[in-house]
Amino acid sequence: MNYEAFFKNELDTLRNDGRYRVFANLERKAGGFPSAIHRSEKGESDIRVWCSNDYLGMGQNPKVLKAMHETIDLCGAGAGGTRNISGTNRFHVELEKELADLHGKESALLFTSGYVSNWAALGTLGALIPNCIILSDAGNHASMIEGIKHSRAERHIFKHNDVADLERILKTLDPDRPKLIAFESVYSMDGDIGPIKEICDLADRYGAMTYLDEVHAVGMYGPRGGGIAEREGLMDRITVIEGTLGKAIGVVGGYIAASEALCDFVRSFASGFIFTTALPPAVAAAATASIRHLKTSHSERTGQRDRVQRLRMKLDAAGVPYMRNDSHIVPVMVGDAKKCKWISDLLMDRYGIYIQPINYPTVPRGTERLRITPTPLHSDADIDHLVGALSELWSHCALNRAVA
DSSP, rough: HHHHHHHHHHHHHHHHHHOOOOEEEEEEEEOOEEEEEEEEETEEEEEEEESSSSOOOOOOOOHHHHHHHHHHHHHSOOOOSSSSIIIIIIIHHHHHHHHHTTTTOOOOEEEEEEHHHHHHHHHHHHHHTOOOEEEETTTHHHHHHHHHHHOOOEEEEEEEEEEHHHHHHHHOOOTSSSSEEEEESBTTTTTBBBOOOHHHHHHHHHHEEEEEEEETTTTTTTTTTTTHHHHOOOOGOEEEEEEEESSOOSSSOEEEEEOHHHHHHHHHHOOOHSSOOOOOHHHHHHHHHHHHHHHOOOOHHHHHHHHHHHHHHHHHHTTOOOOOSSSOOEEEEOHHHHHHHHHHHHHHHHHOOEEOOOOTTTSSTTTEEEOOOOOOOHHHHHHHHHHHHHHHHHHHOOOOOOOO
């Protein structure tokens, strides 16, 4: 087999479909978010970032930066090993206590990313709980799907956010077999919110555990930033809450929060925890500072909601179509991979606006979009510039407009 020819052919197929992904070489400006420098063959340019997962700008927060700088000076750059072999630092311990408190749980366990925490936790629980059955929402993130597959547990997929379909499946299962229902609070591409209470009701009725991915909700919702489950007063009904430190918290890493015994079980058996180097202590300290700040500060969440509301109002007035939801995510719908990529390129080149195109396999074909995430640091002028640029390009591309 000509391996190089195979690789190039597959990449050419992606390019022809308009789905080839290009890294934007960005340099974030400390204290200047959402401003960044974009470097390309054409040179350097100042741009505004509109698709960051740093939803609240906490990656630039002075308290977070101070904690990271001080901990680097105190401990050095890396953790020095896995958590079991010299890599557990007091800053990891403090962060896990902070996360357990955030979600009202006995314990928490850190991982190197949100992807790894889902893969390792679901994979371990599904594999080692005898005869476990996992019921997974059809819209679950790739990390959850991979973890469930890795477990080799019997699995059933229920229609997205469809409680009736979930119960239909539960009724067919052996009532004595262990069961785990895995779902999300905020789904990242459409921005819709899962029916947490109704799923918990079914879990109680059919003797199932619940596993809730709050990755896109941690820091964003609830009086202390505990997520949708905190906002709805449901954290005590969730068996495992999974989250990330790389989005609204503004750093990097993932975690689960649950009972002391469950976290210890995953810690003791999950290969994705045991055999990897621990997060740098400075990262853990920065995340702790961010969480502590967001537990008491409401200005970031309030400001973010205001920006989302203003952007949607302006898009409505311009007739630029977007998917309506109850979260902070604004998916502007294009519906064509090549046009989506072309619009994204023009936004960067002509208007200094960076929004990454989202296409298959992240979303179904025909639902390609620009996934916009306003932050409290985007100004009125930023919003006006973005909507004006989108409106011009919508006309230029002869795309359908929404009814204003």
